Amino acid sequence: xxxxxxxxxxxxxxxxxxxxxxxxxxxxxxxxxxxxxxxxxxxxxxxxxxxxxxxxxxxxxxxxxxxxxxxxxxxxxxxxxxxxxxxxxxxxxxxxxxxxxxxxxxxxxxxxxxxxxxxxxxxxxxxxxxxxxxxxxxxxxxxxxxxxxxxxxxxxxxxxxxxxxxxxxxxxxxxxxxxxxxxxxxxxxxxxxxxxxxxxxxxxxxxxxxxxxxxxxxxxxxxxxxxxxxxxxxxxxxxxxxxxxxxxxxxxxxxxxxxxxxxxxxxxxxxxxxxxxxxxxxxxxxxxxxxxxxxxxxxxxxxxxxxxxxxxxxxxxxxxxxxxxxxxxxxxxxxxxxxxxxxxxxxxxxxxxxxxxxxxxxxxxxxxxxxxxxxxxxxxxxxxxxxxxxxxxxxxxxxxxxxxxxxxxxxxxxxxxxxxxxxxxxxxxxxxxxxxxxxxxxxxxxxxxxxxxxxxxxxxxxxxxxxxxxxxxxxxxxxxxxxxxxxxxxxxxxxxxxxxxxxxxxxxxxxxxxxxxxx
Numbered sequence: 260x261x262x263x264x265x266x267x268x269x270x271x272x273x274x275x276x277x278x279x280x281x282x283x284x285x286x287x288x289x290x291x292x293x294x295x296x297x298x299x300x301x302x303x304x305x306x307x308x309x310x311x312x313x314x315x316x317x318x319x320x321x322x323x324x325x326x327x328x329x330x331x332x333x334x335x336x337x338x339x340x341x342x343x344x345x346x347x348x349x350x351x352x353x354x355x356x357x358x359x360x361x362x363x364x365x366x367x368x369x370x371x372x373x374x375x376x377x378x379x380x381x382x383x384x385x386x387x388x389x390x391x392x393x394x395x396x397x398x399x400x401x402x403x404x405x406x407x408x409x410x411x412x413x414x415x416x417x418x419x420x421x422x423x424x425x426x427x428x429x430x431x432x433x434x435x436x437x438x439x440x441x442x443x444x445x446x447x448x449x450x451x452x453x454x455x456x457x458x459x460x461x462x463x464x465x466x467x468x469x470x471x472x473x474x475x476x477x478x479x480x481x482x483x484x485x486x487x488x489x490x491x492x493x494x495x496x497x498x499x500x501x502x503x504x505x506x507x508x509x510x511x512x513x514x515x516x517x518x519x520x521x522x523x524x525x526x527x528x529x530x531x532x533x534x535x536x537x538x539x540x541x542x543x544x545x546x547x548x549x550x551x552x553x554x555x556x557x558x559x560x561x562x563x564x565x566x567x568x569x570x571x572x573x574x575x576x577x578x579x580x581x582x583x584x585x586x587x588x589x590x591x592x593x594x595x596x597x598x599x600x601x602x603x604x605x606x607x608x609x610x611x612x613x614x615x616x617x618x619x620x621x622x623x624x625x626x627x628x629x630x631x632x633x634x635x636x637x638x639x640x641x642x643x644x645x646x647x648x649x650x651x652x653x654x655x656x657x658x659x660x661x662x663x664x665x666x667x668x669x670x671x672x673x674x675x676x677x678x679x680x681x682x683x684x685x686x687x688x689x690x691x692x693x694x695x696x697x698x699x700x701x702x703x704x705x706x707x708x709x710x711x712x713x714x715x716x717x718x719x720x721x722x723x724x725x726x727x728x729x730x731x732x733x734x735x736x737x738x739x740x741x742x743x744x745x746x747x748x749x750x751x752x753x754x755x756x757x758x759x760x761x762x763x764x765x766x767x768x769x770x771x772x773x774x775x776x777x778x
Contacts, residue, residue, distance in 0.1 A: 260391075260497065261287035261306065262383045264337055264363060270379055274371050275339065279354045280363035286336040291377040298329060305334030308380065310373045312341040313350070320352045327356035327364075338362060339376060343369030391498040399505050405551060406509040410524075412437040412585045413553030414513070415487075418506040422499050424491040428477070428510055431485050437585040441555075462504075464495065471495055475507040477514065484514035525578060528552065529591040532600055535637040536562070536593070542635040549634075552587045559603035559631040563659075564596045564644035565613065566625045566652065573597045576619060580612045596648060598641065603631045610659050625651035626659045684757035690740045702740070703758075705733040709745075710755045 265284040268275050277284070289306035296302070297315040309330060317323060330338060338357065340349045349366050357364035367376065398421045405413035411428050419426040419439040427438035461476045473489045487507045489499065531548050534540035549556045565573055570592040577599055578588035586608070589600035601609060609628050617623035627647025632640040643662035651660040691702045705723060709730065712719040720727040734745060743750045 260384045260387045261289045262380050262387075264288055264308075266383065267308070267376070267379065268365075272371075273376060273379060274368050275376075276366040276368075278340075278349055278364045278366050279357035280337070280361055283361055283363050286363060288336045288380060291339075291373075291380040293373045293377070298326070300329040300333040303330075303333040303335060307335050308337050308339055308376070309335050310339045310341065310367065310376060312344045313346045313353075314344075316345075316350070316353075323350060323352040324356040324359075327353055327360055327362060331357075331360040331362045335362070337365060339365040339367045339373075341367040341369070341371075341373065388497070391496065391501075395498050395501045395505075398502055402502070402506060402509060405553065406513060408548070408551035409553030409587050410513045411510045412439075412587065413551065414506050414509045415439050415585075416553050418489070418502055422489070422491070422502060424489050424499070426490075426506075427488045429486045429488060431483055434583075435585075436485065436583065437553075441585070473500065473503055475503050477507050477511045479511045479515050482515075484511060525588050525590070528587060528589045532589045532591050532598070533593070535600070535634065536591075536598065536641040538635075538638045542633065545634050549589075552589075553585075554587050554589065554600075555602045555604075556634060559633055560640065561601045561603060561606065561609070561631055562629040562637075562640040562644040563599045563601055563609045563612075564627045564641075564648040565599070565616070566596050566648060570595065570597050573616065573624065574599075576616055577612055580615050581608075584608060584611075593641070594645065596645065598644065601628075606661070613659050627651050628659050628661050630661075630663050683753065684761045687741055687743075687754060687757045688761055691737060694736075694740055700733070700736075702733055702737050703761075705730060706737050706754065707758050709734055710751055710758065714745075714751070 263284075264286045267273065267288065268277065268284060287306060288308045291308040291310060292303075293310040294302065295311055295314045297317065299309065299311075303309070316326065327338070338353075340346075340353065342348050349364065354364060367373070398417075401421070402414055402417045405417040409416075415426045415428050415437040416439040418424075425438075425440065428436050430436050461478070462474065464471065464473045466472070470490050470492045471494060473491075473495055475487045475489075477484045477487055487503060487510060489495075489503050491499070528548075531540065531545060535545045546556055565577070574588075574590050574592060574597050577590060577597065581588050581599075586602070586605070591598055599612075606628060609626070613624060613626045625648055627644050627650065629640040629643035629647065647660040647662040688703065691706065694700060695702050701723075705719075708719040708722045712722060716727045716730060720730040723730065738745050741754070743754075745751065745754075
């Protein structure tokens with residue numbers, strides 16, 4: 260706690276007058292101290308307003324300069340010189356020396372007792388202390404509610420926002436488990452995280468060019484769960500330390516929380532997710548719950564759908580992977596798939612989670628990811644994720660399939676429509692495949708080029724590397740074999756869909772078996 264020097268100067272009842280160092284009135288006074296020693300510097304700690312009547316002030320001008328220099332070197336905030344007792348006015352040498360040293364020098368009139376100045380400083384410090392207690396009493400309940408709703412990540416966020424600092428929770432191995440702001444680069448924090456396992460000191464504070472760093476051990480009895488680190492670009496206040504200690508206690512409680520309590524929280528989150536994806540919960544109510552849980556949803560959300568042999572086990576593994584990234588789990592098992600809510604900017608997280616599951620289970624699960632949606636678009640996001648999951652199944656569980664990458668392929672990925680199209684492809688394309696096999700022709704390839712080039716003879720023939728008359732002859736044969744009019748847009752669309760499935764089946768497995776060619 261400290262009192263700005265300018266605040267004291269604005270107190271009319273003190274009648275203080277600045278004689279030197281007028282450009283340094285922003286200095287902070289930590290205490291007001293009356294002392295008449297010839298050299299008081301050994302008894303000063305810095306930040307004091309030194310009050311003196313000059314009773315022991317030397318007569319020699321150089322000695323008076325040295326007196327001021329020693330006070331400046333001791334780090335005092337200012338000097339208040341009382342006139343009317345030993346000196347009728349402040350000596351000119353003191354004013355000159357104070358101006359040279361950049362040390363504020365105040366004239367204290369005879370009718371202003373030193374005790375009045377000291378009392379003003381003490382009362383203001385007491386007011387600040389009380390204001391700090393009130394401020395902390397308002398913040399602590401918010402931190403507690405955040406802990407109940409969102410665990411360590413929510414506590415870290417609340418502490419960082421309330422104090423205007425950077426905060427991180429490091430586990431016992433020195434890994435960052437939660438931080439806020441999530442993407443801020445803080446050199447001082449990098450130094451702490453590089454220290455590895457948690458140190459034994461319960462609490463420590465250090466300062467350097469990159470800021471002030473306070474470290475609080477997160478511990479319950481003999482069990483240390485890590486460290487809570489707060490990095491600020493200003494000196495820390497008593498309120499900062501009080502909130503840091505409270506946050507460390509809440510994080511420790513979260514670390515000690517029984518598994519069944521944590522599972523209950525996840526079940527509640529899963530219920531919220533189901534309601535959100537069904538569209539039966541107001542988006543604002545869902546957003547409030549997400550915010551309290553420490554889930555960033557301001558920029559929208561994505562839905563990740565995974566399929567594995569053990570949905571419940573997969574859901575638990577996803578929860579552990581998200582915990583390591585400081586994200587709460589909002590997941591549920593729907594339609595035999597594990598469905599998980601992710602923030603908009605975490606597409607890479609989806610891929611990382613699937614990769615970790617593959618490493619743990621020795622098999623890569625099929626996974627589909629929706630586009631970014633507002634909270635009110637839950638049903639649409641779920642439908643997209645499940646469509647992308649269907650495509651992932653067809654591809655044999657490769658990398659996460661993004662719904663946005665399925666343009667022109669959605670019908671192919673849906674099981675029911677795919678079954679219809681596969682039947683169509685056998686009926687329409689089977690005769691062409693059989694003819695090609697029997698006669699060493701390229702009717703299927705020619706039909707594909709013709710359709711994909713929108714019936715443009717020159718473009719399609721150039722793609723195939725044949726003359727357009729050759730292509731025309733082939734298409735006449737195709738029209739005969741499929742028994743349909745290729746001039747019809749409906750026929751062309753039907754054949755193109757059949758070709759898409761035929762090609763898709765070839766990419767993901769064996770193509771539909773065409774009927775044998777007739778003699």
